[in-house]
Amino acid sequence: IVMSNLESKGALGSAFPIADLKAGFLVFLIARPLSLGIAMASGFPPIAGVLTAIIGGIVVTFLGSARLTIKGPAAGLIVIALGAVQELGQGDPMVGYRRALAVGVVAACVQIGLALLRAASIGVAMSPAVVHGMLAAIGVIIISKQAHTLIGVAPAAKEPLELLAEIPQSIAHANPEILALGVLSLIILFGWPMIRAGWAKALPAPVVVLAVAVPLSLWMDLDHSHAYRFLSHQFHVGPEFLVNLPASLLDAIAFPDFSMVFTGTSLKYVVMFALVGTVESTLSVLAVDLIDPKKRPSNLNKDLFALSLGNLASSLLGGLPMISEIVRSKANVDAGAQSRWANFFHGAFLLLFVALAPGLLSEIPLAALAAMLVYT
Numbered sequence: 001i002v003m004s005n006l007e008s009k010g011a012l013g014s015a016f017p018i019a020d021l022k023a024g025f026l027v028f029l030i031a032r033p034l035s036l037g038i039a040m041a042s043g044f045p046p047i048a049g050v051l052t053a054i055i056g057g058i059v060v061t062f063l064g065s066a067r068l069t070i071k072g073p074a075a076g077l078i079v080i081a082l083g084a085v086q087e088l089g090q091g092d093p094m095v096g097y098r099r100a101l102a103v104g105v106v107a108a109c110v111q112i113g114l115a116l117l118r119a120a121s122i123g124v125a126m127s128p129a130v131v132h133g134m135l136a137a138i139g140v141i142i143i144s145k146q147a148h149t150l151i152g153v154a155p156a157a158k159e160p161l162e163l164l165a166e167i168p169q170s171i172a173h174a175n176p177e178i179l180a181l182g183v184l185s186l187i188i189l190f191g192w193p194m195i196r197a198g199w200a201k202a203l204p205a206p207v208v209v210l211a212v213a214v215p216l217s218l219w220m221d222l223d224h225s226h227a228y229r230f231l232s233h234q235f236h237v238g239p240e241f242l243v244n245l246p247a248s249l250l251d252a253i254a255f256p257d258f259s260m261v262f263t264g265t266s267l268k269y270v271v272m273f274a275l276v277g278t279v280e281s282t283l284s285v286l287a288v289d290l291i292d293p294k295k296r297p298s299n300l301n302k303d304l305f306a307l308s309l310g311n312l313a314s315s316l317l318g319g320l321p322m323i324s325e326i327v328r329s330k331a332n333v334d335a336g337a338q339s340r341w342a343n344f345f346h347g348a349f350l351l352l353f354v355a356l357a358p359g360l361l362s363e364i365p366l367a368a369l370a371a372m373l374v375y376t
Contacts, residue, residue: 023337024057024345027070027328029207031346032353034328034376036243036361037369038073041142043085044097044320047245047252049073050350050361052319054249056310057347060322061340063306066285066298069324070332070343071310075376076134076280077273077321079141084269088260095257102256103266104315107273108308114274115305120282122275124300131283134276140164142373149370150186152178152241176230177220177237178367184216185209185371204331206372213368214360217242222365243364249354254318273321281307281323288329327376 031053039049049072056071065071084103089096114120144163148155152175157163192205225238246252260266285298303324311321332342354361 017339017341019336019338020341021345023332023335023342025349026204026335027332027342027346028349028353030204030331031070031072031328032350032361033206033210033364033369033372035073035350036364037373038075038078039320040243040366040369041075041078041146041373042073042081042320043093044081044100045246045252045254045318046243047249047354047361048254048319050354051249051252051317052314052322054347054351054354055314055317055319056322057343057345058351059313059347060306060310061344061347063309064299064302065306065310065340065343066288066303066324067296067340068292068329068333068337068342069285069288069298069303070328070346071307071322072325072328073320074280074323074325075142075373076138077277077323079138080269080272080276081320084266084273087265088269098254098257099260099266100269101254101315101318102258102261103269104273104321105256105258105312106261106266107270107277107321108311108315110270110274111278111304111308111311114278115301115308118301120278120300120304122279122282124282124286131279142376146370146373150179150182150367150374151175152182152237152367175235175237175241177228177235178241178365181213181216181220181365182367182371185213185368186375188212189371189375209368209372210364213365214363217363217365223363241366243362243366243369245358245362248358249351252318256315277311277321277323278304284324284326284329287326288324288333291330291333293333 035049035053036046040046053072060071081100084100085093085096088099141160144160147167148163148170151170153170153173155163155166155170157166188209189205192200192208220237222237222241223239227234227236281304282300285300285303289296289298307322307324314320314322
C-alpha cells in the first residue's frame with residue numbers, strides 16, 4: 001500500500017520497477033515453502049533450497065537471465081539430486097550431500113561450456129513426448145516418497161515402486177494429527193483455484209496452506225515431543241515433524257567434497273544434471289516467452305550462461321542446482337512482471353525473510369511441504 005501511494009505521488013520516479021516489486025513479492029510467497037520442500041525431497045538440507053532461490057534471484061538477475069523467468073530449485077531435478085546424495089553418500093546423507101555439491105560444481109562448468117558453444121537450443125529439439133514422460137515419472141516418484149511424510153509415517157521401503165505399494169500400510173498406521181495437517185493442506189491446494197473471487201486469485205494457495213498449517217502445528221505443540229491418545233491408540237509427535245533449519249543463513253553454507261568427483265557414479269550425475277537441467281530450463285524460457293504479453297524473445301545461450309554461473313555459485317555454497325522454474329515463472333507473468341527485476345526482488349525478499357525471521361520457517365510442518373510437492 002505504501003509503495004502504491006508513493007508511486008501515485010511520483011515519489012519514487014518513473015524508473016522504479018513497481019510492477020516487478022509487486023510480482024517479486026508474490027513469487028517470494030510461493031517460492032518460500034516450495035524451495036524448502038524441494039530441497040527436503042532432494043536429500044539436501046531444507047535451507048539449501050532457499051539459498052538456491054536467493055542466489056537465483058539476486059545473482060543470476062545481473063548476469064543476463066531471461067526477462068520474466070524465475071530462477072530457483074525445481075521439482076524436475078529432485079530425482080537426480082536425491083539419487084546423487086544416496087549413491088555418493090553410501091548410507092551417510094551428509095557425506096552424500098557434500099559430494100553431490102561437487103557434482104553440481106562440475107555440472108555447472110559443463111553448462112558454461114554448452115552456453116559458450118551456443119548449444120542451448122538442444123532443448124528446442126527435444127521431443128515433447130520425452131519431456132512429458134520424464135516429468136510424469138518424476139511426479140510418480142515424488143508422490144511415492146512424499147505420501148508417507150504427508151501422513152506422518154516413516155516407510156521401510158526405499159525404491160519408488162515399493163514405496164507406492166507401502167502407502168496403504170502407512171495409511172493404516174497414520175499419525176492422526178499429521179494426517180490432518182497433510183490432508184487439509186491438499187484440500188486447500190486443490191480447492192483454492194476453484195474459488196472465483198478476485199481476492200482469492202490474488203492469494204497463492206501455498207500461502208493459504210502455511211496460514212492454516214503453521215497455527216495448527218503451534219496448537220498441536222509440535223515444537224515439543226509428547227504423546228497423545230486417539231481412538232484408544234497412542235501416537236507421538238514432536239519437532240521431527242517440523243522443518244529443521246540452522247540458526248542463520250551463514251550456518252547453512254556447506255562446501256563441496258571433491259574426493260569422488262571423477263568416479264563413474266559422479267560423472268553419471270554430472271551428465272544428468274547438465275543435460276536435464278539445460279533442457280528443462282530452455283523449455284521453460286521458451287514457454288515463458290510465449291506468455292510474455294510483449295512477446296519478447298529471450299537469448300537462450302545468454303540465459304544458459306547466466307544460469308550456469310548461478311549453479312556454480314549455488315553448488316560452491318551448499319545449494320541445489322537451479323533452473324528457470326516454470327510454475328513460479330508463470331506466476332511471475334500473471335502477477336504483472338515487466339522485467340528481470342521481479343526475479344531479483346523475489347530473491348531479495350527471501351534473503352530478508354531468512355535474515356529477519358528465521359524462526360518462522362522452523363514452524364512449518366513437513367506434512368504441509370509434502371502436500372505441496374504431491375500437488376505440484
